[in-house]
Amino acid sequence: MLNVDNVTARYGEAQVLQGVSLDVDTGEVVTLVGRNGAGKTTLLRCLMGLHRSMTGDIRFDGTSIATLSPHKRCRAGLGYVPDDRGIYASLSVEENLTLPPVVGPDAWSLEKVYETFPVLAERRRQAGTHLSGGEQQMLAMARVLRMGARILLADEPTEGLAPLLVRQIGEIIRTVKEHGVTVLLIEQNVHFASTVADRHYLIAQGRVVESLDNAEVEQREHELLEYLGI
């Protein structure tokens, strides 16, 4: 579904991505694991078209989207949740949900969103940033479902959340997957990653160094944790 082919990116003089290639198939949940500064966030920004100096190719459903502007990539079915969750303070919870256009046939209705996430219904009139961190993450993912995006690109959704909330985010990701949405997730928490995802890419110094399945992650958890410096 998503094919990333030899993508490079730089910030000024610094080469952040040194030729990343990876594939995500329809219906999969795939995580990008790696240390801070390995280039994971930059890669996600490249996928959304938010990073200017990028080379290489990105194909979505077989067609190249590498030169499309961000709003066209969104309309093609990419649903983005940035590392700070991307919730607007000047928009209410409901406006945060309805801002993006409906981009796919499987878009959730507002009623369905509120049924699945009752907290959002209760707080629909409040400013988006009045929600707690976990609720904001829920809102950001619910927004992607409301759009009817076909792939969710989420930049470390569990960062800074308490264990109980991390579990809740896991539930949401499983809900997303059950509804046929493919997921590409940045995650530092390898244990959490192995509970929600099918496969993992280990990213280091701007490259994919390894592709791992869940069994390998479980076997090598200690080694990976040490490697990630956690």
Add this chain to the structure above:
Amino acid sequence: MSGLLQQLFNGLVSGSFYALLALGLSVIFGMLGVVNFAHGAFYMLGAFGAFVLLDSAGLSWWLALLVVPILLGVIGMVLERLFVHRLMHLFPLYNFLLTFGIALILQDLIRMKYGVTSQPYARPSILDGSVDLGLFTYPKYQVFVFVFSIALSGLVWLVLSRTRVGMIVRASTERAELTQSLGIDVRRWVTPVFGFGIALAGLAGVLAAPMRAVNSSMGADLIIVIFAVVVIGGLGSVLGSVAAGYIVGMVTAIGNFYVPALSQSLVFVLMALVLLLRPAGLFGREEGVHA
């Protein structure tokens, strides 16, 4: 007491102009990240537009109030497409130089044709005379300006807070890049928003024509105060710039009443205080500032 009240009312009338100008400046800054130094020049062109239409075509002030803002709004959109757009992603100084240059050119063009003396412009006859406000009588026209500006600011606020277009403008103002990645073509909204801001400046100019001196430097005299108003209200905050417009008007009026010599500097004392206590402005959000 009625003397002070009258001064305060003068402040609200000046504040009406500040509010309309700051509103446009703020929306433009929010959406484009451009500090439009030509804003005062378009206010001046608004007043001259009304003057020229009356002088050469006999068009009434009421018609000018409709026609001039539309005309200037279109000119603003053309300027945006031709110049501002190309510099938007560069260092802010480039747009500062551009809009400052546009202001100087417009001002000098008017000076070439009309010199530096003020042009006379009569009040529309229905709004001539004064009204009794209880404690004092006040020129009818000034009352109209105040009511009109409040109503217009309220209307703009309603559009921004209640409509889908308003929601898109708010989102783009807060975080343009994010809004882009949520499927909205922010660039498509930039040109009309710029035009709208310019139209508001032109409208303020038409309103000013019958009560202020219509000359080539009337915008340049005002623009510095307007920047202070926008900073006080909070860069990018629409409600903030309107509220700050009236606040600054009243502060200047109170200054005028007690210490006339200080009244202009009071604006900047207020600005310094606000920056010290609330760096993002009275109504600004920290995250809205660099958006």
